[in-house]
Amino acid sequence: MDLDAYVRALPKAELHVHIEGTLEPELMFALARRNGVALPYASVEETRAAYDFSDLQSFLDLYYAGAAALVDEQDFFDLAAAYFERAHADGVVHAELFFDPQTHTERGVAFETVLDGLERACRDARARFGISSRLILCFLRHLSEAEGFATLEQAMPHLARIHGVGLDSSERGHPPAKFERLFARCRELGLHAVAHAGEEGPPAYIVEALDVLQVERIDHGVRCEEDAALVERLAREQVPLTVCPLSNVKLCVFERLEQHNFRRLMEAGLKLTINSDDPAYFGGYVAKNYVDTARALELTRAELARIARNSLEASFVSDAERAPWL
């Protein structure tokens, strides 16, 4: 069996994917036309050609511009339905989707429009493919604590449909501690908590996410390597890291995949997973992230199977739900 087929056949969970980051230019243009929304580029080809990023912010500027094409409930359904089709082809049995309500409510799209469309796609994926899923509401860290609390207020009537909260957007200059009270309130409400940390930000942000926000997983976390004591802690506590190798190269965290620290972190005993982050922008869905990383870093099939298993163990499903996959 070739490597690609082997990877696709591994049952896996995707734990770090921004649903807005799965918006392929073709669908972006179709939705923009349907909704009469102007996009910054004239064509699908021009849009793809612009996906040449120098850092996180240069990507986020395009990512937020593209998200403007999403207006109606059906748009959010179409977006997530397209993701689930690709995820199924990649052997994903469970997906925990990040969504950024503030990106949409700021433009006048109702919180419910976003949630209803995504949730309908989650139910549809369960029925069509047997994929289970969860929704994780991400707060935009470049916005204020007060704006975060206002978003939580909008989410309150729907907490049964939201499984956890996360923290994304521009990392530098927006440390996790800025959201200490918001995350404390979310945890009180019984929500799971994760945060992006140590993608572009320093290792201290990872420590803050763990100690101040009390998150259960770290999204990215690759800069932990600059702090030996932190690496040792992450290994000892088996804190899952949701690593996104193709994203890290596209956003210049590492110059080339061959230089990624994934293998070193794995050998240090960390509980690592492989994910796609924003696959429509970064050049590959989850299986391609596994395959390209394996080729670049000479990961064995046994190591890939361990990584897929880590993703199932690190997911927020119950042990009963997880059992058939392990």
Ligand code: HPA
């Ligand atoms: N980092 C931070 N925020 C994001 C990302 C990311 O990789 N993708 C979408 N929002």
Ligand code: ZN
């Ligand atoms: Zn991310």
